[in-house]
Amino acid sequence: MSPRHLSRSEFLALTGLLSGATLWPRGASAATPSTTPVPTGKPATVTPKPSPVSTAALRRSCRAALAPGAPVDPGAELIRIGEWIQSRGLEQDFYGNSAFIEEFEARLAKLLGAEDACFMPTGTMGQLIALRIYADASGNRNVGMHPSSHHVLHENNSHEVLHGLRDVLIAPWNRPVLGSDVRGARESLGTVSVELPVRWLGGQLPTWAQLEDLKRTCRSRGVKLHMDGARLWECQPYYQRSYADICRGFDSVYVSFYKTVGALGGAVLAGKRDFIRSARMWRHRHGGNVFQMLPYVASAAMRLDDALARIPEQVRRAKLLAEALAADERLTVLPRPPPTNMFRVYLRGDPAELSARRDLIAREDKVWVANGFGPTRVPGVSETELQVSDELGDVSEEAAAQAFRKLLSPA
Amino acid sequence: MSPRHLSRSEFLALTGLLSGATLWPRGASAATPSTTPVPTGKPATVTPKPSPVSTAALRRSCRAALAPGAPVDPGAELIRIGEWIQSRGLEQDFYGNSAFIEEFEARLAKLLGAEDACFMPTGTMGQLIALRIYADASGNRNVGMHPSSHHVLHENNSHEVLHGLRDVLIAPWNRPVLGSDVRGARESLGTVSVELPVRWLGGQLPTWAQLEDLKRTCRSRGVKLHMDGARLWECQPYYQRSYADICRGFDSVYVSFYKTVGALGGAVLAGKRDFIRSARMWRHRHGGNVFQMLPYVASAAMRLDDALARIPEQVRRAKLLAEALAADERLTVLPRPPPTNMFRVYLRGDPAELSARRDLIAREDKVWVANGFGPTRVPGVSETELQVSDELGDVSEEAAAQAFRKLLSPA
Structure with a gap:
């Protein structure tokens, strides 16, 4: 088998x-x-x-x-974040709206080579939203993914029951998704979502040539390409390219702040301006507009550079x-x-x-x-x-x- | 008109x-x-x-x-919360799981006279989840509500596009929902959701007799009754009864922590044990399992008693x-x-x-x-x-x- x-x-x-x-x-x-x-x-x-x-x-x-x-x-960490906020004179946000949070989102968009970005309470929320937006726009609810994808293994089938999406498992378990998987898919795909690196494969990555082939394949077929970049930060040394270069060719990218970065939680979804405007509305629909988000955003902002270094x-x-x-x-x-x-x-x-x-x-x-x-x-x-x-x-x-x-x- | x-x-x-x-x-x-x-x-x-x-x-x-x-x-507030956490020696939670958060949820369940309770990042999330659970269980996706309901006015139709629910506006704008609205509804209702007090009516409340009639009507017809208790705390002086008494007869209740309580954000959904177990899974599906929730829960816990008093x-x-x-x-x-x-x-x-x-x-x-x-x-x-x-x-x-x-x- x-x-x-x-x-x-x-x-x-x-x-x-x-x-x-x-x-x-x-x-x-x-x-x-x-x-x-x-x-x-x-x-x-x-x-x-x-x-x-x-x-x-x-x-x-x-x-x-x-x-x-x-x-x-957790108490010492909150005090540290509070002092960091005070030292910068940051204002309270309301439902994630503040000049500082906008600046952070813009900083992440630039880092990832995207037009815009939106802070999300969780990556689960951000990724579901991305797939939903693409499916609604194309009318195609099939999403090509790896069998170890977070949607398949770790979300209680939320993509199906909340968004009416169908996962199409296009790659074998034991290697990352490749362009040939998209070309050989037996069902029409509206979107392909790939995890970079693949956690369940010990952080395996496609080669740069394989990654570029995947991007080209999706673009030429009009298939939206989303990156589960939960651990994108960790693959920069392998590719020896900027995050923006790695992300170029993806329609959207999610990155996480609580894993290697060590923040309290949260994620960013990055993509085109219209896409992010829509994602903000979907964040609200998901119940993700937490009253004050500054603690999460500040926690990520104060740690990001050091963590990446x-x-x-x-x-x-x-x-x-x-x-x-x-x-x-x-x-x-x-x-x-x-x-x-x-x-x-x-x-x-x-x-x-x-x-x-x-x-x-x-x-x-x-x-x-x-x-x-x-x-x-x-x-x-x-x-x-x-x-x-x-x-x-x-x-x-x-x-x-x-x-x-x-x-x-x-x- | x-x-x-x-x-x-x-x-x-x-x-x-x-x-x-x-x-x-x-x-x-x-x-x-x-x-x-x-x-x-x-x-x-x-x-x-x-x-x-x-x-x-x-x-x-x-x-x-x-x-x-x-x-x-916001910095001073975080420092205050951090010191409160330290003074109690609280442990970090993982995705909302910790002894302290369980205790807080149990405390809220008791206060509201419910079997169990689950912390939610937002009330929007908690309420959508409640309505979804009832609709899936009954097969009836009609939810009776007031025309000024949060679902109708403030959620970009999330109940429809995320959960396939239909709002049935059973009451006129200028008074709260009554039992007679449920009895006179022209469509079969699976659930009724009422806001107590009604914000868009300046905090109007049904009388105690009206409230009891509403509860009886829903129970006798097998209609699930959910309370949008975003401002439930504020109506205790009017009824001069305990929160548990006010909530008795509702199948579930949502309460908020960032409004009068003044916490960083968050809410609690309370109800029967099976219902809350299901709600926890739906919180995950909504992308609501933020990595660390303690800052929000602690912020609510340290303020609640004083705020209510x-x-x-x-x-x-x-x-x-x-x-x-x-x-x-x-x-x-x-x-x-x-x-x-x-x-x-x-x-x-x-x-x-x-x-x-x-x-x-x-x-x-x-x-x-x-x-x-x-x-x-x-x-x-x-x-x-x-x-x-x-x-x-x-x-x-x-x-x-x-x-x-x-x-x-x-x-």
């Missing part, structure tokens, strides 16, 4: 398995539904699931983490860490080398037992080797998502890999 | 006329679209529209305001102010007496000229007599919404009325 023929239910079964899920209680998260209980067949050996609080405390006690996401002190070094270290791990034949790393600061590791073991070993390593070595583990379609093989961030600290890549390898030894 | 026969386009024409709109730039606000330019026929006398910044500065220079909404210092005195003063204004026969006050802390005043004058006089009064008397003025269907008559808040300060109601009356004299 080729990866192209993974069934929809198989894809959906993966939604509960995202790295990091064990840190977060209750299942209402946007990108990280909580882990579905995994039957182990060995109830006597199942480690009790640690409470979120104790897991967070254990994690905080570590001097290094191979995957980001340590909870911050640190990415090249993170990508460099990710390559070293990935190779150090891949040197152990019991570990499979995807992709090699990682083009961004993230990658995936596949290893033998049961997710619950691996989590218990992770906690043991955290106690003994003060290294947080993974956020969470999910089962794969290969019996006995689990996966985890690693990503180099500031939280890797000053441990060497070899020492980090050594700590990770302790997952392979029985506790 | 009876008020029942106001056309939809007439209702919609009112959407640009909300009080306060002149303070806020750009038209993307949720409840307060910016004022539509009003042709005066006398271009030579039109006062140039003041910039939002100068209007805000002028407003801040006043010692008293008859309508709330003075911009706050101040309302009875505000209602008392609103009655005095309304009567002081109504004593001048050139002013028409709706309703008399006001059951809440808000009411409307109708007066002769062109909105732009009235705004210019308001600014003059602000400069001379340091009293901000109104936020904005909108035209009505009566030629030459404008309206404004007043609401007693802490911003009325220590001026007497008579002095406040005297300042307001200066609007009637040529500048």
Whole structure:
């Protein structure tokens, strides 16, 4: 069975398995539904699931983490944002309207080479809005996407039930969407949405030539091309081009502020002026016009430049860490080398037992080797998502890999 | 022509006329679209529209305001919230999931007499979700509502285009929805949504007997009853009953935190446990799972008790102010007496000229007599919404009325 023929239910079964899920209680998260209980067949050996609080405390006690996401002190962070706002004398916004927010949106539009941009409370909202606008304009509700797309895996089918859109899975699971997928699609496509880089493939990217072919193909066929740039920031070192160059040829781009940038939340949708004017109305329709948005926007604005400047070094270290791990034949790393600061590791073991070993390593070595583990379609093989961030600290890549390898030894 | 026969386009024409709109730039606000330019026929006398910044500065220079909404210092407010969070040792949430947010939701559920509650980024989102859940469950997409309902006037028809719902306007413009409207509806209703109090009627409320009749009517007919409680807090002094008593008989209730409570934003939707579990999924589908919600929840939590405690005195003063204004026969006050802390005043004058006089009064008397003025269907008559808040300060109601009356004299 080729990866192209993974069934929809198989894809959906993966939604509960995202790295990091064990840190977060209750299942209402946007990108990280909580882990579905995994039957182990060995109830006597199942480690009790640690409470979120104790897991967070254990994690905080570590001097290094191979995957980001340590909870911050939320009060201190708000005070920092408040002082930043005061130091600039910023005015309160009303429903996202203020001179400062307009300036930030203009700054992002310029950075992404777009005519205009609109701040969104979430990427989920921004991307749904983009696809809806294109479908209404063309009358074609088919959206070509990758089977690991956020719409398919992480939004409870909102594109279908809220916007009447149909996802057409045009690429196999195990590589990014290419121009040939669009040319070979068996259904008429109004829009194509591609994630750059592809999170579920460990941050894989099309080559520049492949990306340009995809852009040309969509343009020549009158298919709207949208970018899920949730991690666009992280792929600049691979392409060695400006964000505007990478985005040129896309009709719209979404970027996120709470992941690598580390802001409180929020996203930006960028595109043509008319498109963004329409997107603002749809933000309102989605219930996204939060009364005061300045806390989110300021949090992103004060962090963006620094966060982007640190990415090249993170990508460099990710390559070293990935190779150090891949040197152990019991570990499979995807992709090699990682083009961004993230990658995936596949290893033998049961997710619950691996989590218990992770906690043991955290106690003994003060290294947080993974956020969470999910089962794969290969019996006995689990996966985890690693990503180099500031939280890797000053441990060497070899020492980090050594700590990770302790997952392979029985506790 | 009876008020029942106001056309939809007439209702919609009112959407640009909300009080306060002149303070806020750009038209993307949720409840307060910016004022539509009003042709005066006398271009030579039109006062140039003041910039939002100068209007805000002028407003801040006043010692008293008859309508709330003075911009706050957003940095200082965030620092205050941050310190409040630190003093309680609260943990960061992930997508709205944290022990503190669960506690807050449980507290609101109890206050409103509901089984469960869910924090929402906006009331627009929460209410759309409630109506969608009921429509999907019953298969009936007709929602009975008042012609001034937020869905009809302020959401760009989101209930239609996002959720496929049909508004059935069951009551005349000039009084709240009653049980007899439900009994007399000419179409089958799946849900009835009523605003308590009705903002566009100056905060009018049904009597307790009328409210109980409405609840009984809906229950006996199997019609779901939802409350738009954007200003529910303000109607407790009128009913002299607990919030739980007022809400009993409603299937769901939305309450707001950024209006009288003064929080950064956000709302709560309360209802039965299954309903709220479903609402959480729909919040995700709407793109409402903002990464960190604690700033908003904490902002509401730290203000709620104090804000509610101040309302009875505000209602008392609103009655005095309304009567002081109504004593001048050139002013028409709706309703008399006001059951809440808000009411409307109708007066002769062109909105732009009235705004210019308001600014003059602000400069001379340091009293901000109104936020904005909108035209009505009566030629030459404008309206404004007043609401007693802490911003009325220590001026007497008579002095406040005297300042307001200066609007009637040529500048």
